[in-house]
Amino acid sequence: MTRIVTIETRDLEKSAKEGGCGECQTSCQSACKTSCGVANQECEKLSK
């Protein structure tokens, strides 16, 4: 019986090898301007 369903998410450890290009949008430029987080940003490489 399946008691755990794992949702597909970006592997953060793997992203340490492939990420860091710095091309994604600067977080505060989009809509908040007062309470920035990064969780809702998109990866510029992967979302193309």
Added chain:
Amino acid sequence: MIHRYQFDGLNIVLDCYSGSIHMTDPVAYDMIGWFEDLPEEEVINKAMSVHGISIEDANECMADIKSLKESGKLYAPDKYENIALDFRKKNIKIKALCLHVAHTCNLNCSYCFASQGKYHGDRAVMSFEVGKRAIDFLIENSGYHKNLDVDFFGGEPLMNWDVVKKIVAYGREQEKLHGKNIRFTLTTNGVLLDDEVTEFCNKEMHNVVLSLDGRKEVNDRFRVDYAGNGSYDRIVPNFQKFVSKRGSKSYYMRGTFTHFNTDFLNDIKQMLDLGFTELSMEPVVTDPSSPSALTREDLPVLFGQYEELARLMVRRHKEGRPFTFYHYMLDLTCGPCIYKRVAGCGSGTEYLAVTPWGDLYPCHQFVGDEKYKMGDIYKGVENLELQDKFASCNAYSRPECKDCWAKLYCSGGCAANSYHASGDINGVYEYGCEVFKKRIECAIAVKLLTSDIDAPGEENQ
């Protein structure tokens, strides 16, 4: 580190360092929680006793938990602290500017963190010469970055519209010469948003942020002109016309909620009723002694509103009438890499604010605070000590964040909020943390409830 929570019948387990998200049944939810603190045998016995399951079932669940642990999707270790320390310091290239093209405003909102656009200083507008130099400064210091962001901010940027257009034209010319891609954005209160502005923005602006607080009585409580007249009736038709011509380009209807409208979901509903679907609603940033400041007692009310907002999003998604809420946008598979999650917004390093005179500050929220002046667009960043402090400010720089499950979602939080709450950019704005964590929990719940994945136990129902 894991974080477990429940939302409308869902049992959700987040694994902080792998970024994994699991939906479980109540048995696995408890066993995953006990696993770190109890010996394996005790976890199994407790599961049998609490949930009345057989030893075979308990063993099977334990095997699944251990398998997830071995594959790095549960209880993953923290391997990122050194990445955090190196990333910003080695890569200080500028990629984004917030251009304060107008330190003046045609509205007189008493809650404005920018003190009616003046940032506690004199009224001023940016000249084209300063704007042009700002673009040159950005390109000269952008290094390897191809995508550059330039936001027209104020005050009210449309009060200096001709200069905005000239800066855009100059930027378009320069980006071609230097192999860059500039994304212009604009934030406006809508008072001067006419057909000509609309047409230009729809051609040139990657994103436009439209300021409206929601219901008329809420909006007009603060968003008034200098004669004290509410702005709602003037701006809403402008916004509606603007959005009707926006096509598929990005915009956000952005509101601020205060102690006076902790029922901000009603303001979000008002925005929806007006036909807007790309929404953002932010807690007010103000002095805690201000009557509009959010209080500790408001917090449970806000939590309830965020939960109801999540339910509304799920409901409307199922009805085929979805909408976007900025803080609930999560791309689970194409979200930010670990570098971005650790390093945060880039204020004071890759992101700087430029005053009408060309002075540089770590971000728009520090403008006017002289000790945070970093340099100017002519001589560049001169306060390297300050730059280094911002470069070191990240998800690992605050002891309070050490055991927080949300640190790789918030990167340690907004430096300006921390500074205003604690006097130090490496301090903690605890109230903001509470709100942020609630929003992330709700955002993930919305993603799960609007996905086509069945929660465990649902597949046979």
